[in-house]
Amino acid sequence: MSGLFHLLLALLCAPLLLGVVNRTKALFAGRAGAPLLQPYFDLLKLLQKGAVYSRTTSWVFRAGPLVSLASTAAALTLLPLGGLPALLAFPGDLVLFAGLLGLGRFFTMAAALDTGSAFEGMGASREAWYSVLAEPALLLALAAMAKRSGQLSLSGLYAGLSLETLLAPGGPALLLAAAALALVFLAENSRIPFDDPNTHLELTMVHEVMALDHGGPDLAFIQYGAALKFWALGTLLTGILLPLREASPSLDALAGLCGLLLLAVAVGVVESVIARLRLTKVSDLLASATALAVLALMLARRAP
Amino acid sequence: MALLLLALLLILLGGTLALLLGRDEKLASWAGAGGAVLGALVGLVPALETLAGGPGTTLRLPWSLPLGGFVIGLDPLSAFFLVVILGLCALAAVYGTGYLRGHGRAGSAWFFFDALMASMALAVVARDAVLFLIAWELMTLSSYFLVVRDDEDESARQAGWTYLIAAHLGTAALLLFFGLLSRQAGSTSFDAFGPLDARLSGLAFLLSLAGFGVKAGFIPLHVWLPEAHPAAPSHVSAVMSGVMIKTGIYGLLRAWIFLGPPPAWWGWTLLGVGAVSGILGVLFALAQHDLKRLLAYHSVENIGIIALGLGVGLLGSAHGLPLVALLGFGGALLHVLNHALFKGLLFLGAGAVLNAAGTRDMEHLGGLLKRMPxxxxxxxxxxxxxxxxxxxxxxxxxxxxxxxxxLAASHGAPWGPVAIGALALIGGLALACFTKAFGVVFLGEPRGERAAKAQEAPWSMRAPMVVLAGLCVLVGLGGALALDWVSPALSQVSGLRLEDFLPALEEALGPLQLITISACFFFLALAGLIALRSSLLAGRERGESGTWDCGYAAPSARMQYTASSFAQPLTELFAPFLCARERSAGPEGLFPERATFATETPDAFRERLYRPAFEGALKAAWKLRWLQHGRIQLYVLYIALTLMALLLWRLG
Structure with missing residues (x-):
C-alpha cells in the first residue's frame, strides 16, 4: 500500500524537482527565475500540440519516448522512499532496476540514430560511452550496501538505515557508496559537470541532442521521463544521506520528499558554482566513481 | 533411445541424399533440410521426455570401435544440450533452404550441414571417450568444409586453416585429458571414469579447460572464432555460434562431473577466464564494422558470461553456498539456451541483410528497417x-x-564483486555495441546503393527468425518456467544434494516470478502511453519534414554517424587493449579532390601473441632445413641410426 503511495507521489512530484533546480540556478544568477511549477506548464503545453516526424524515421523513433518512459515508470515501482518499502521488492531487484533504465537508454539511443542526423548520432554515442562507465559504479555501490545490510532488495538495502548507522563503523563505507552514487546520479541525469541541460550548441550536448527531433507529446514524454529518472536515482542517494525515519508512513514520505527537494537545491548549487568538464575528462571522473564504489566495498567487507 | 538413433540416421540420410541429388538444387535442399527437420522432431521427443523427469537411459551397441565401444546415453544434461542443438539446427535448416538459393553446390553444403548437426548431437550423447572424440572430430571437419565453402575467397581459406589448426590443438589437449581418465579407470567408458587424486585432478581440469576452451572460444584460445564464423554461410554461422561452441561448455560440465567436487581455484580460474573473455570479447566487437565479425566476437563475450556463471557456481559449491552455486550454474545453463536463441537469430538476420544488400560492411548499410520490416x-x-x-x-x-x-558479495566473498563489476561493464559495452549494430544497419538513411534497393527476405528465411524472436520474448517473460524446465540438468551439474537443491531452487524461482510481474507493469505502462498518445494526436496536425540539421540545406546520407564514429569514444578509451589501425589521406592542395579514411581492428591476440609465436616457430624450423636435403642415401642413414639408437635403448 505504502509502495503505491510512493509511486503516486513520484509520478506527481517529479517535475517539481526540476523546477526547484532551475529556480536555484536563477537565484544564483540573480534572476527571479521561472515559477516553480514551470515544468508542469511546459508538459501541459507540449501535450496539447501536434507532432512533426522526420521522413527518415521509422516506428523505432516513435517508440523511443514511450518505451523509455514506461521503463522508467516500471523501475520506480522497485524503489523505496525513505523507510517506505517499494511496491515490488525481491532479492536482486536492484539488477532489474538497472536493467529497466538500460532498456530506456537503448530505445532513446535507437530513436536518436533513427533520425540519421550526425548530431543525434553523436549524442547517442556519448550516451553509450557514459553509461558504460556509470553501470559498474552503480552496481558496485549497491553491492557495498548489500554487504553492509546483508539484504539483496533495494527496499532491504535502505530499510535499516538511520542517522546512527552513518556514524557507526559501517558509516564510511556508506558515505563512499553515496559519493559513487552521487556521481552516477549526475551523469545519468545529464547534469553538470557531465552534461549541461541548458546548452544551446548541438555539438556540446549529450542528452538534449538526442531529443532534437522530437516534438509535441513525444517531447513531453521525454521530459517527464527525465524528471522520473531524476527522482529515481535521487531517492537512491537521499536514502543514504538523509535516512530520516519517523513512526508513520506519511511522515516518512514527507521526509523523503524533503530530502529530494534538498537534493534538487544541491544540484542547482553545483550547476551554478562549477563548470562543465571537458568531454575527454568525463571518463576519468566516472572511473573514479567506480573506484569509490570498490573502496566502499572493501570497507564494507572489513566492517563487522 | 531407439528414437534417438532413428533421429541421427534420418539426419545423415537427408545429408547423403542431398549429396547424391546435388545436381538439382531444389531437390537437394528439400532432402537436406527435410532430413534435418524430421530428425530434429524425432530426436526432440526422447530429449524432452528425459528433461521432463523421464528416466535416464543408455544404449550399448555391439559395434566395435577401435579401443572403445559404441555407447550412447541420455541424461538431463545431455538432453538439455540436445534440445538446444536440434532445435536451432532445424530452424537454421529451414532458413538455409531460402538462403542457399542460387548459390550453387547445394549438395555438399547440405551434406556437411547435416553431418555437423548429427555429429554435435552424437557428441552430447556419447558415453564413451573414443566415440566422443570421433564425434568431436567429425564436428570439426564438417564445419571446416562449411567454412571454406567460398574456397575462391582467400580470406575464407585462411579462416579455414586457422580453424583447423586451432581445433586440432584443442583435440590434442582432449586426448591427453581422456588418456588421464581412462588410464585410471582402465576403460574408456564414461561410467568408469571417477575422481583422480588431487594433483592429477588439477592437471585434468586444466587440460579440459584448454581442450574444450578452444571450441568454446575462451580468450586467448578464441582466435579462430572471429575468422571462421563470418566466413561460413549465415545459417551455418548461426549454428556454429549458437550451438557448436556450446559443445565446449557441455564438455566442461561433463568433465567436472567426472572429476568430482571442485576446489576453489577452479572457480577462480573460470571467473578470470570469463571476465577476460567477456570484457575483451565485447571490446573487440565494438571496434568491428563487419556485421558478422562483430557478432562472432559477441559469441566470445557471451561464452565469457557463461564462464562467469560457471565460476560463480563452482566457487559457490566450493565454499558451501548452495544457493550461490545454483544461481551461478543456473544462469550459465540458461544463458546457453538464451545465447543460442538470440545469437542464432542475429546471425540469421545478418544473413538476410547480406543477401539483400550484398555486403556485411556496416558502413555501407542503413535504413533497412523500412525495406525489411x-x-x-x-x-x-x-x-x-x-x-x-x-x-x-x-x-x-x-x-x-x-x-x-x-549473494556472494553480501556474504563477504571477494569474488562476488569481481563478477558484478565484470558483468556490469560487459552489459554497458554490449548496450553500446548493439545500439551501434542495430542503429547503423537498420535505422537512418541507406549509406550505399544496394542497401537502398534491398528487399525483404522470403518467408522460408523470415519464419525461423520470427520463431526465434518469439522464443526470446517467451523465455524472458517466463523466466521461472525456463529455470524450472532446466532444473533436472541443473541438479546434475551443480553437484548439490537434493535436500539442498530443492529449497535453493524455490528461492531462485521467487524473484523470477516477480520479474514477470514487473514486466507486466512495464507492458501496462507502455500500452497506456500508446493509447494516450494516439488519443492526444487524434484529429491534430501530424506533419512530415526532413531531419533537423541546424539549418543545413542539403544533408546527405554520408553525413550520418557511422559505426566507427559511434564507437570511437569507447575504442579510444580502451585503445591499449585493441590493435586498431588507421589509414588516412587528408585533403591536399587548394582544390582538394579526394580524401580517404579507413580503420581496421584485427584481433589483438592474433597480432601480438600468435603471429610472433608462429613466425618464431617457422624461423626455428628453417634452421633445421639442412636435415632435409633430398639425398636418399643420407635418409637411409638416418633410419639406420634411429633404429640403432632404439635397439641400444631397449637392450642396453
Whole structure:
C-alpha cells in the first residue's frame, strides 16, 4: 500500500524537482527565475500540440519516448522512499532496476540514430560511452550496501538505515557508496559537470541532442521521463544521506520528499558554482566513481 | 533411445541424399533440410521426455570401435544440450533452404550441414571417450568444409586453416585429458571414469579447460572464432555460434562431473577466464564494422558470461553456498539456451541483410528497417536480448548470475564483486555495441546503393527468425518456467544434494516470478502511453519534414554517424587493449579532390601473441632445413641410426 503511495507521489512530484533546480540556478544568477511549477506548464503545453516526424524515421523513433518512459515508470515501482518499502521488492531487484533504465537508454539511443542526423548520432554515442562507465559504479555501490545490510532488495538495502548507522563503523563505507552514487546520479541525469541541460550548441550536448527531433507529446514524454529518472536515482542517494525515519508512513514520505527537494537545491548549487568538464575528462571522473564504489566495498567487507 | 538413433540416421540420410541429388538444387535442399527437420522432431521427443523427469537411459551397441565401444546415453544434461542443438539446427535448416538459393553446390553444403548437426548431437550423447572424440572430430571437419565453402575467397581459406589448426590443438589437449581418465579407470567408458587424486585432478581440469576452451572460444584460445564464423554461410554461422561452441561448455560440465567436487581455484580460474573473455570479447566487437565479425566476437563475450556463471557456481559449491552455486550454474545453463536463441537469430538476420544488400560492411548499410520490416524487428528483439535488457531472455540468465554474485558479495566473498563489476561493464559495452549494430544497419538513411534497393527476405528465411524472436520474448517473460524446465540438468551439474537443491531452487524461482510481474507493469505502462498518445494526436496536425540539421540545406546520407564514429569514444578509451589501425589521406592542395579514411581492428591476440609465436616457430624450423636435403642415401642413414639408437635403448 505504502509502495503505491510512493509511486503516486513520484509520478506527481517529479517535475517539481526540476523546477526547484532551475529556480536555484536563477537565484544564483540573480534572476527571479521561472515559477516553480514551470515544468508542469511546459508538459501541459507540449501535450496539447501536434507532432512533426522526420521522413527518415521509422516506428523505432516513435517508440523511443514511450518505451523509455514506461521503463522508467516500471523501475520506480522497485524503489523505496525513505523507510517506505517499494511496491515490488525481491532479492536482486536492484539488477532489474538497472536493467529497466538500460532498456530506456537503448530505445532513446535507437530513436536518436533513427533520425540519421550526425548530431543525434553523436549524442547517442556519448550516451553509450557514459553509461558504460556509470553501470559498474552503480552496481558496485549497491553491492557495498548489500554487504553492509546483508539484504539483496533495494527496499532491504535502505530499510535499516538511520542517522546512527552513518556514524557507526559501517558509516564510511556508506558515505563512499553515496559519493559513487552521487556521481552516477549526475551523469545519468545529464547534469553538470557531465552534461549541461541548458546548452544551446548541438555539438556540446549529450542528452538534449538526442531529443532534437522530437516534438509535441513525444517531447513531453521525454521530459517527464527525465524528471522520473531524476527522482529515481535521487531517492537512491537521499536514502543514504538523509535516512530520516519517523513512526508513520506519511511522515516518512514527507521526509523523503524533503530530502529530494534538498537534493534538487544541491544540484542547482553545483550547476551554478562549477563548470562543465571537458568531454575527454568525463571518463576519468566516472572511473573514479567506480573506484569509490570498490573502496566502499572493501570497507564494507572489513566492517563487522 | 531407439528414437534417438532413428533421429541421427534420418539426419545423415537427408545429408547423403542431398549429396547424391546435388545436381538439382531444389531437390537437394528439400532432402537436406527435410532430413534435418524430421530428425530434429524425432530426436526432440526422447530429449524432452528425459528433461521432463523421464528416466535416464543408455544404449550399448555391439559395434566395435577401435579401443572403445559404441555407447550412447541420455541424461538431463545431455538432453538439455540436445534440445538446444536440434532445435536451432532445424530452424537454421529451414532458413538455409531460402538462403542457399542460387548459390550453387547445394549438395555438399547440405551434406556437411547435416553431418555437423548429427555429429554435435552424437557428441552430447556419447558415453564413451573414443566415440566422443570421433564425434568431436567429425564436428570439426564438417564445419571446416562449411567454412571454406567460398574456397575462391582467400580470406575464407585462411579462416579455414586457422580453424583447423586451432581445433586440432584443442583435440590434442582432449586426448591427453581422456588418456588421464581412462588410464585410471582402465576403460574408456564414461561410467568408469571417477575422481583422480588431487594433483592429477588439477592437471585434468586444466587440460579440459584448454581442450574444450578452444571450441568454446575462451580468450586467448578464441582466435579462430572471429575468422571462421563470418566466413561460413549465415545459417551455418548461426549454428556454429549458437550451438557448436556450446559443445565446449557441455564438455566442461561433463568433465567436472567426472572429476568430482571442485576446489576453489577452479572457480577462480573460470571467473578470470570469463571476465577476460567477456570484457575483451565485447571490446573487440565494438571496434568491428563487419556485421558478422562483430557478432562472432559477441559469441566470445557471451561464452565469457557463461564462464562467469560457471565460476560463480563452482566457487559457490566450493565454499558451501548452495544457493550461490545454483544461481551461478543456473544462469550459465540458461544463458546457453538464451545465447543460442538470440545469437542464432542475429546471425540469421545478418544473413538476410547480406543477401539483400550484398555486403556485411556496416558502413555501407542503413535504413533497412523500412525495406525489411520483419528482419529488422526480429533483429531489434535479439539486440535488446543480447544486451541483457528486461523483459527479454538475456536478462533472465544474466540476472541469475548477478544475483548469485550479489549473494556472494553480501556474504563477504571477494569474488562476488569481481563478477558484478565484470558483468556490469560487459552489459554497458554490449548496450553500446548493439545500439551501434542495430542503429547503423537498420535505422537512418541507406549509406550505399544496394542497401537502398534491398528487399525483404522470403518467408522460408523470415519464419525461423520470427520463431526465434518469439522464443526470446517467451523465455524472458517466463523466466521461472525456463529455470524450472532446466532444473533436472541443473541438479546434475551443480553437484548439490537434493535436500539442498530443492529449497535453493524455490528461492531462485521467487524473484523470477516477480520479474514477470514487473514486466507486466512495464507492458501496462507502455500500452497506456500508446493509447494516450494516439488519443492526444487524434484529429491534430501530424506533419512530415526532413531531419533537423541546424539549418543545413542539403544533408546527405554520408553525413550520418557511422559505426566507427559511434564507437570511437569507447575504442579510444580502451585503445591499449585493441590493435586498431588507421589509414588516412587528408585533403591536399587548394582544390582538394579526394580524401580517404579507413580503420581496421584485427584481433589483438592474433597480432601480438600468435603471429610472433608462429613466425618464431617457422624461423626455428628453417634452421633445421639442412636435415632435409633430398639425398636418399643420407635418409637411409638416418633410419639406420634411429633404429640403432632404439635397439641400444631397449637392450642396453
Amino acid at each position: 520483419w528482419t529488422g524487428a526480429c533483429f531489434l528483439i535479439a539486440s535488446a536480448a543480447i544486451c541483457g535488457l528486461p523483459p527479454l531472455n538475456g536478462f533472465v540468465s544474466e540476472f541469475l548470475i548477478f544475483l548469485g554474485a550479489f
